[in-house]
Amino acid sequence: MAGIGKSFSGVRALQGVDFTVAGGEVHALLGANGAGKSTLMKILSGAYETDEGEIRINGERLDIRSPSDAKRAGIHCVYQEVDTSLIAHLSVAENIMLDRLASPKGSAWLRWGNLHREAGEALARVGSRIPTRKRADELTLAEKQIVLLARLLVEEAKFVILDEPTAPLSLEEAERLFGIMNGLKKAGIGIVFISHRLPEVTRVSDRITVMRDGRVVLSEPAAGMQAGDIVRAMLGRSFEEEFPKTDAPIGDTLLEVKGLTAGHRVKGVDLTVREGEVVAVVGLVGAGKTELSRLLFGADPADQGEVALEGRKVASAAPADAVRSGIVLVPEERRKEGIFVGSSVLHNLSLPILKSLARFSFISGPGERRHAEDMIGRLGIKTPSPGQLTGFLSGGNQQKVAIGKWMSTDAKVFLFDEPTKGVDVGAKRDIFRIIGELARQGKGIVYLTCEFAEALGLADRILVMCDGRIVKQFARGEATQEDLLLYASAGREDLK
Template identity: 55%
Template sequence: MAALLEMRDISKAFSGVKALDAARFEVNEGEIHALLGANGAGKSTLMKILSGAYTPDSGDILLRGEKKRYQTPREAKQHGIHCVYQEVDTAIVYQLSVAENILLDRLSGGGSFFVNKRLLEKEAGAVLHRIGAGNLSLGLPASSLSLAEKQLVLIARALLQKAEILILDEPTAPLSLSEADRLFEVMEELKKEGVGIVFISHRLPEVFHVSDRITVMRDGRTIGIQEKEETAPEEVVEKMLGRSFKEEFVKKPAEKGGLLYEVKGLDDGRKLRSIDLHVREGEVVGIVGLVGAGKTELAKALFGASTVANGSCLLKGKEIRVRSPRDAVKNGMALVPEERRKEGLFIHESVQHNLSFASLRDISKRLWINARAERELARERIKTLGIRTAHERVAANDLSGGNQQKVSIGKWLTEDASLFLFDEPTKGVDVGAKKEIFSLIQSLAQEGKGILYFSCEIQEILAISDRILVMYDGQIVTEMRAAEATQETILLYASGGTAANESKDVRLTV
């Protein structure tokens, strides 16, 4: 089969660090080709070169055998290359409606000054139905969408443009199981139509379920290209990391202290209803639920990032009022949010400024920041967390997703914080970085910190938690000890089931 796309000997460097070193990649017509690698391996850089966001320092791109070089994403789109990036907030226009966002490429491409709104909404509605999102209101402002809904809008936008090559960068990260299954169906339909699909994912079960071939990258180089049937998940992970890896995380016990934090009757008047929970010193409490269950809403409400109608919070036995994130930080609370680029980082500021943000009182005198102390603090945390960066002055925007997440976590590593809220901290993170994050959370628990760990990944919740709370439709529906919990039982409750149904066959598909 002739290659639809070939990328040969692609090299690219940023700030003296080589991101790509003679990397190669190819996609055939009607093929789903998975592109894998640890965070920082060069996957996103390679795809940004393909989609016109970056230009390579050297190397060739061939489309149907003809050499191409794109200076802008618009030029790449004109040749049928479309990308749905992992960072959805960089591509969504909040002031526009759902329909307008879906047709954004067409509206910005010139042509008639007048727009037929009815026809526009008909086309947008048709493509949403195609991916199983027909219930999404076309007139809604994009600013009101959830993360999963934003991702679906971007996928719909790409599908509308008759892409020859569709790049999907972690597309299922914010999706529920049913939404992901529908996306896979759409990918199969596009494959039959001859579209070449580049599928980037850290979820190996998905990769082996949907892809035809797998390319593995490490340290900016292409390690190998194989048919899916010729390899196995263990072999892929070993190629990604350059060593054998045992994925299971072995949790070490942390001594539990007294009651640290307690929430009674929390209600936000919208999604959350009658939330009761507590955390002890040194305890990791997992809060698990499917997409839309209310986990992120709860994390934001506890941290003062959204308003609360009723309820009380006690920290170390004393009632606290958290009306804003500033109140939360003053009371020793730290939040690592789900949308790290939008809410967890000053994305265009340096790694140094991001890491020192929560410690400014310790490194400043009156209005003056001690630059030397800030630099030393940043370097220490870069070393402790294993953040891959040329130096502390590199902008957070230039780091890989996993390293951005480490920075987002690292800024809270202060003595003042006693309660940590982690909202989907491993989303878009490779298996190696995931284990490092788990180890960091464990070390915090061993220091006597309280941890609330919010995730829809049931295996993660089982691995890291001491106690598990399951959410469904804005409520905590059950509590269980991690040692007694199973994936099937958690999924049962997370799907709205009850104890009376536990004998039924509940199958987890991940």
Template identity: 50%
Template sequence: MSEVVLEMKKISKSFGKVTALKNGELVVHKGEIHALLGANGAGKSTLMKILSGVYRQDQGEILINHEKATFQHPSDAKEKGIFCVYQEVDTAIVPQLTVAENIMLDRFSQEKGWYFSRKDLHRQAQEALTLLEVNDIELNQAASNLSLAKKQLVLIARALVQTTKVIIFDEPTAPLSHIEAEKLFHVIRQLRVKGIGCIFITHRLPEVFAIADVVTVMRDGCRISTVPIAQITQEMVIEQMLGEVWHEERNVMHSYKRGEEVLALKNINLGKLQNISLNVYEGEVVGIAGLVGAGKTELAKTIFGNTPATSGEIRVSGKKIQVKHPKTAIACGITHIPEERRKEGLFINETISKNVTFPQLKKYVKGGFINRKAERKATEEVISTLQVKANDVDVEVNHLSGGNQQKIVIGKWLSSEAKVYLFDEPTKGVDIGAKREILKLIQQLAKEGKAILYFSSEIQELLTVCHRVLVMYDGKIVKEFTQKEATQEKILLYASGGKEVNHEGPIDRISI
């Protein structure tokens, strides 16, 4: 057994009446890839924010190389060799700075002088990108121009230029393609060889069993178990996370009687989107499958009016509409649950109540005053319906887990006159229990006659929840499958640019 580089002992943390951690514990050895797992609300993120200096624990202690460490600020943690690559990349990227400047950002704060060698800055930034095997990111461009996947790679490169003892990877593959994720795994394995301890947080269990040496499972703010990866199975992990035996649900969406057409797109064009045409009917869930960069998010934002189409036609219930702004889309009954919930779906520092009631604020205003009683009642109904873990409607959503934040993003539209729901990667960063609840909610919305577009790169989810699946590749819809026709292999084939031989014979396998 290698030497212990990090110990967290009996860590406790509360936010008002909400207890996030109760005697949380974690031990990481030098050169170890340690998976930290748990359902949303289990305490993982709080434990890691304490380790990275964002929060201070109420009780407990942190030892780095057997020496007690106290963190008042994230810079204190970095000085001790603790670095975190967060799930929400836009909270850590400075959009106005260049790629090179973002990679070297922490070095700036460590330098004592006022002047920096741009040549050295570029050299070190390029070395970090080279280690990631990234050769298509221009160092001088503004970080705001990067895709979500490339911003994530910049953050990881920032970690690689530090002298670190432990790197926390918080859902690092969420915005990455399969190829990019494999590259990341290669880099993490190289870090292990160099003796750096890696804490790997993910809700994708196959990734855990592909890369981790040790697994710690948390539930309700406590450590449930810590075992070598060879001594645990996926089923055991899920049962420990949920505290109950897990039965995977398949084919949640059954056959249905097609209703009237609700949403129709005809030859939509914008940027990479090319001649997109589709229809969605009452009570139908249509999946939009595609790998990172296929154009799924761009299509969702175009329908919602964030980026209006340059040409083409959108119809809702047979009526042609001009969607030039989200306000128009909402008025026509279109709602959007965005991929980046913290950035685009929530007022992150406001209360649950303000987030839930904001889209229909006029309903709660009379004589220029907000009816707080009605607002509270509506919020409590959403909390109850979606089983949001929160002690009060006035809790700031920033203190909720990722899964509960996602429920608030969805819940704020439940009392609206919505006809069309656009779900863009709705289970991103969500644990398996919350994922099940979200899929059941979508099933219920479909039963109520809502038309749903489900944008996702998670193929198994599409097979579970969708009546039809449309596959996108390079900004185009290249294939449509019925629920009976769709398989993981076929969807992945078309999503990666392949085709079936004669459309009937064996599938041409593509390694991605």
């Protein structure tokens, strides 16, 4: 890609961008929200047309005006939301061979035995034995991703864009994905790797390009490149400057949980949170963090245990009960559970406080708009207008909306479940700033995450969760990432 330029409504999104990928290479593309990496990849994959510049493969200029043009050139994209690329009620084999089934030439005479055999061979090439007759909606997220990668082999892809492929995966699943990526490299396929997890970027990439403000600011071989150098290029400043710990006075106990239990996923959890305190609950995928957040929010019923807020027992039979009591949740699956993607930013932000915006059962339009504009400014939500559909915002800005809708309520305890999942470091800065603001207001924060570095930087106290139990507690400054991983992966010890 040479000299790529793109503008939207007169605003320059890309300015003279050069980007090169070789066959058999993993080229990481990084950048904060608004840096231009998504726009660049949408041009490469045919979702947008470029205003300036050109795209060439092996010296031959391409005219890419649609996703089908990109596919014909061998350019494919695997998005983070893998469900959008699969048809749930079709089998694994049908999803892998989807292009052939959809082709007028290929669907006249189908030999189903051959179709399943070819799909099985493609799966074997990526090291998987998923049954080809299994329905797509029966697969795990990791298995769905494998099906999409097998489809790439069938379609003879030359270049693949992997957009945040490890965001929904456990550590073990991510390791398997890296093995598959290595196989794609050996097959001569060029990979554009987009990820916000810098350790894995430096580990698996051959080359790293960083964009900022619509331009390339760094493009170097990955060997020897340090995470601090990448962050400084992405933000124009160091990680430490960008994520300072906000000091907040810690007051009386707000939330007290005793013996909270639900099946095999949450087993006798005790925890307390005080006014102005950030308590991180860390653990690996499957430790029970999300299940704990749902119990505290009343989304799932508890088998036993008690939850008290300011000394009063909370009976959360449903999320509405928790909200009335003063407990709110920013869930991990923001698009499914945290926001209405088909509604505007304005309506998402006002939803929990409609009563306060209404007079005689009618919503005040000007009042609702003033509230949305104030919240957009406070949280730094990047949107063309309050009327923009929330589903069209970037992941980081969607997350700010999911948080912002609770900011004007009477909530006393905020539960954050993996709030930086799939979010770049620029948006992380804003989310950490918002959490610091809430802590200064005397709110209690429960921050559930598998990102140990974030917990170490943000939390006043860290609880380590393993196999449904809290197995260790650390005060601020007591633990390292290695300590947290030790207890999260196997260790069990009484709280001290």
